[in-house]
Amino acid sequence: MTARTAGPSRLVLAATVANLAAGTLFGWSLVAQDAAAGVGMSGSAAAGVFATAIVVLAGAVLVAGPAQRRVGPRRLLVIAAVLGGGGLLLAAVVRGPVALWSGVALLFGAGGGLAYGVAVGLAARVPAARRGTATGVVVAAYAAGPVLLGLVAPSALRAVGWRTCLAVLAVVVAALLAAAARLAPAGTAHPDGRPGRAAGVPRRVVSPLWLVFAGGTAPGLLLFAHAVPLAADRQLGPQAAGLAVSALAAGNLTGRLVAGWWSDRIGRVPALAAALAAAAVSVGLLAGPTAPPVVLAGFLGTGVAYGAVSSLVPAATGDRAGPDAFATAYGRVFTGWGLAGLLAPVAGGSLLAVAGDRPVLLGLAAVPLLPAAAGLLLLRRPASRTPAAAAS
Incomplete structure (x- = not known):
């Protein structure tokens, strides 16, 4: 085939x-x-x-x-x-x-x-x-x-x-x-029938998406690594802490499903902007009052935002790189997630240690969203190989 x-x-x-x-x-x-x-x-x-x-x-x-x-x-x-x-x-x-x-x-x-x-x-x-x-x-x-x-x-x-x-x-x-x-297909041809080839990947495609992926997933990766101790620090009991972890996982799954579908209707860049905004608001909830509904909303929102970015970045890469260059482009973009996956849990451990008495410092978990937002601004440039990129 x-x-x-x-x-x-x-x-x-x-x-x-x-x-x-x-x-x-x-x-x-x-x-x-x-x-x-x-x-x-x-x-x-x-x-x-x-x-x-x-x-x-x-x-x-x-x-x-x-x-x-x-x-x-x-x-x-x-x-x-x-x-x-x-x-x-x-x-x-x-x-x-x-x-x-x-x-x-x-x-x-x-x-x-x-x-x-x-x-x-x-x-x-x-x-x-x-x-x-x-x-x-x-x-x-x-x-x-x-x-x-x-x-x-x-x-x-x-x-x-x-x-x-x-x-x-x-x-x-x-x-x-x-x-x-x-x-799966057995051959290396793409949907237009041409053989697969090592298409060039402009830096203007990879660099902004790399920033969005690394910064946009960092708060979620931090929370996945420290969900239980953070729930305890936020004065959640054992049952509520378990519910918080479940909310994080459910949000991740829901964000992946809904964000992709939504981006087909409003465009990748607006959907990514909404995901980064949701991540920022959710971190703010985690750094705020310790009322269980507020903390649980922070866990759920962080999971949704993480799942949304994880879904939207590969779709946006496909829009801008095209099928021929996608695998090469996304392989490079994905290293942003890999770096965040290594650094965010380590930084999160240090952050939790200093935020014990001053929970407002948990707001620092939103700092990686700043370079992600900068990458998103760069993505607004109309540099596309596919019609979808122009629409997004």
């Missing part, structure tokens, strides 16, 4: 299935402590496994563009299935810390990055009028993976242990990626 014969619905289905598998990486915290104890690692080392996986994932997304032009989406998803499933299986059956580092951080991180890179690339091939909706569905699947794991993992871990759970997840991940590969 070529890209010409694969209709938009099939492209979206393949991408959604692939991202459902890739997103399970973000369920690592569900098993991290049990796995670390089982191999003699500390809790901080378990967090290091995840941080390393993020770096590897970002690197894999960066190379996914050139790889797709050479081997096509289908073969790349098969490679992702082998790496992702094999990495989890290695971590499940081989004893010792090295198995977790190599299996989860390196192999599963690489497989997840390749799968994500292919998935958003397939969504970018959907016609511009529906690209936002398609991208929203695809990236929502990435967020849905950890949500589904969260429903079944606690009881499964108690019943069979972490090694069996990882082994079962390895099979599920490999099967989902294999199914996505079967649905």
